[in-house]
Amino acid sequence: MEDRQEYERRKKAIFDQMSARGQQRILKTGYENWDPFQEPKDPREQIRSATAVQAGMILAEFFQSQGQEKRLRSHHKELMDLCRGLLRQDPRAMAVKAFCCWFERTPWKKD
Incomplete structure (x- = not known):
């Protein structure tokens, strides 16, 4: 449970640091589906x-x-x-x- 709360806290911190344009892009696709910690594609x-x-x-x-x-x-x-x-x-x-x-x-x- 603690890990999930930490994950959400870090996710929100990253989202809050983004530009308004970046935030809109994330909101358009769905904040709940967004994973800022996923590995980049090779x-x-x-x-x-x-x-x-x-x-x-x-x-x-x-x-x-x-x-x-x-x-x-x-x-x-x-x-x-x-x-x-x-x-x-x-x-x-x-x-x-x-x-x-x-x-x-x-x-x-x-x-």
């Missing part, structure tokens, strides 16, 4: 995930199909992020895909 997990490996394979195939187009390879990180987003059905990536498909069908496209 960025290496994002690199080694099954989605990242699959995206890497898709990107390698894309680069191979484009030949020696150096311009495309200079955007590897952006293309990798987009590919991972598409594989995860991320709303932002899906919006970019929808826009690109729409753009291909418009008179704005220059061939």
Whole structure:
């Protein structure tokens, strides 16, 4: 019981030290669900995930199909992020895909 009270006291102290904007973000998702003491995510997990490996394979195939187009390879990180987003059905990536498909069908496209 004492541990839980200490946890709540420390949690409230952290919350009170946050900016108003940070507090609003926490309140929007739910203060009771917020854990300020959780371990941060390991960025290496994002690199080694099954989605990242699959995206890497898709990107390698894309680069191979484009030949020696150096311009495309200079955007590897952006293309990798987009590919991972598409594989995860991320709303932002899906919006970019929808826009690109729409753009291909418009008179704005220059061939």
